[in-house]
Amino acid sequence: MLPEAIRWNGNSIEILDQRKLPDVVEYINCTNVELLANAIETLAVRGAPAIGIAAAWGVVLAFKQGESVKLSIERLRVTRPTAVNLFWALDRMASASDYEQEARRIQSEDVENNRKIGAYGEKYLPKESVVITHCNAGALATGGWGTALGIVRSAREAGKNVKIFACETRPLFQGARLTAWELEQDGFDVTLICDNMAAYLMSKRKIDAVIVGADRIAANGDTANKIGTYSLAVNANAHGIPFIVAAPRSTFDLSIPNGSAIPIEERSESEIRRLPGGQTVPIRIKAWNPAFDVTPFELISAIITEDGEYEPK
Numbered sequence: 001m002l003p004e005a006i007r008w009n010g011n012s013i014e015i016l017d018q019r020k021l022p023d024v025v026e027y028i029n030c031t032n033v034e035l036l037a038n039a040i041e042t043l044a045v046r047g048a049p050a051i052g053i054a055a056a057w058g059v060v061l062a063f064k065q066g067e068s069v070k071l072s073i074e075r076l077r078v079t080r081p082t083a084v085n086l087f088w089a090l091d092r093m094a095s096a097s098d099y100e101q102e103a104r105r106i107q108s109e110d111v112e113n114n115r116k117i118g119a120y121g122e123k124y125l126p127k128e129s130v131v132i133t134h135c136n137a138g139a140l141a142t143g144g145w146g147t148a149l150g151i152v153r154s155a156r157e158a159g160k161n162v163k164i165f166a167c168e169t170r171p172l173f174q175g176a177r178l179t180a181w182e183l184e185q186d187g188f189d190v191t192l193i194c195d196n197m198a199a200y201l202m203s204k205r206k207i208d209a210v211i212v213g214a215d216r217i218a219a220n221g222d223t224a225n226k227i228g229t230y231s232l233a234v235n236a237n238a239h240g241i242p243f244i245v246a247a248p249r250s251t252f253d254l255s256i257p258n259g260s261a262i263p264i265e266e267r268s269e270s271e272i273r274r275l276p277g278g279q280t281v282p283i284r285i286k287a288w289n290p291a292f293d294v295t296p297f298e299l300i301s302a303i304i305t306e307d308g309e310y311e312p313k
């Protein structure tokens, strides 16, 4: 069963609350744009394509409730800075004549694109494969199916047997809480590793590919994705393992020549300094919490989109 991250019920937006997974599977009901903006900021809904889809439905919500569409778009634009899909979706909504139809299209096109990404990407995997992934680029992060996890799903549909190692993805554990949960629900063989175990795993086992999603891809192929992706790419290259980025074209930002111009979100220190059990660090120690990093194009073997694959080199 694939989880459904975002549902429009005709009057409001139902969001699968990803802050509570895997302990609690619960939808929250966003009945106004401010509630939705808050859900995006606090990662109840997250993942580049899903943020864009949720924001598109936010415009429908504003229109239906007689809220200012222009102000609502402005509010949604400042929720998160890195995933360009948010701005892409809001720009599409701003120029749409029928908001509901446009939001529905943005959501359904995303699933179709994921399927195409899966079909192109699965060819990179042998019949028996082992893949490492990072963060969550699955159904939870998209309209459904997923980008990186979509490739794994399409490989299975093609009769391949894929085992996945999910990096836990500190500080907010999207790999452990979300990817491991989503893949287990879908009947995959998934094993959790801490982020700092990847290089050792690569040295011990045959890994066929590292496959990740993306939040923004610059014109030269430099790719922003969840913090930790860059280290995985360095390690994959050091071990001769293909490093594959899977993302729809809406993740490209051709106005940016290279990764140095990609805005990187910095989140609260408290996300690193505390875990549910208590402090992780002496109380006065400072912390730095960039939520994304940029992988230089030279380290990327292929970027797979709905139109096929690019080799950024």
Ligand code: MRU
Pocket: 043, 046, 047, 048, 049, 083, 134, 135, 136, 137, 138, 141, 142, 146, 147, 148, 174, 212, 213, 214, 215, 225, 226, 227, 291
């Ligand atoms: O902070 P998040 O959870 O929104 O970060 C998500 C990621 O980095 C994903 O890998 C990316 O958005 C691709 S989702 C198909």
